[in-house]
Amino acid sequence: MKYQLPALPYAYDALEPYIDKETMEIHHAKHHQGYTNNLNAVLDKYPQLADTPLEELIKTIDRQNFDANDKAAFQNNAGGYLNHKLFWEIMGPEKSSDKLLNEEIIKQWGSLDEFKKVFAQTALSRFGSGWAWLARNTDEKLEVYSLPNQDSPFLKGHMPLIGLDVWEHAYYLKYQNRRQEYIENWWHVLNVIK
Ligand code: MN
Numbered sequence: 001m002k003y004q005l006p007a008l009p010y011a012y013d014a015l016e017p018y019i020d021k022e023t024m025e026i027h028h029a030k031h032h033q034g035y036t037n038n039l040n041a042v043l044d045k046y047p048q049l050a051d052t053p054l055e056e057l058i059k060t061i062d063r064q065n066f067d068a069n070d071k072a073a074f075q076n077n078a079g080g081y082l083n084h085k086l087f088w089e090i091m092g093p094e095k096s097s098d099k100l101l102n103e104e105i106i107k108q109w110g111s112l113d114e115f116k117k118v119f120a121q122t123a124l125s126r127f128g129s130g131w132a133w134l135a136r137n138t139d140e141k142l143e144v145y146s147l148p149n150q151d152s153p154f155l156k157g158h159m160p161l162i163g164l165d166v167w168e169h170a171y172y173l174k175y176q177n178r179r180q181e182y183i184e185n186w187w188h189v190l191n192v193i194k
Helices: 021-043 054-059 068-090 099-109 112-124 179-186
Strands: 130-136 142-148 159-165
Touching: 021 068, 054 068, 068 159, 099 112, 099 142, 112 130, 112 142, 112 159, 112 179
Parallel strands: none
Antiparallel strands: 130 142, 130 159
């Protein structure tokens, strides 16, 4: 087993009341574990890729010699593995923020509130399962967009900075169909942005 489920950097109930303990536990111990296991299963078939970082493999996925099924499995599960790893890291019970990134966001969107509005709308309008992203593009500029399923910004050669999981498994137990309420509450547990 090459990849292991990254430890959650806080307790399952640390993001209460905004994200409930049961959702966090299932999300981390079942969903993220599942992506990890499936990622290892597909990479087991390609030992020549064992030493290449996942980010690099995702960026170069079209140049790798995956067969069609394995390519889809790799895209979904390497994405699922990295997306969730970042998701746990950018959240936390103690609010802290990245000063330089905040300044850069304000420069680009005018204010943090305006950025949050754009990001939330992007997350809200993702049809079905997927993520909203703030990423740094190949021109070093910030971009907000959403991607379906577990597609990673690395597929576009971008560096993901902030990702919001809007799969129903991320919020359904507490919020049911109220994705907007989940998104609004998420700002309380997101570090990085003030
Ligand atoms: Mn998820």
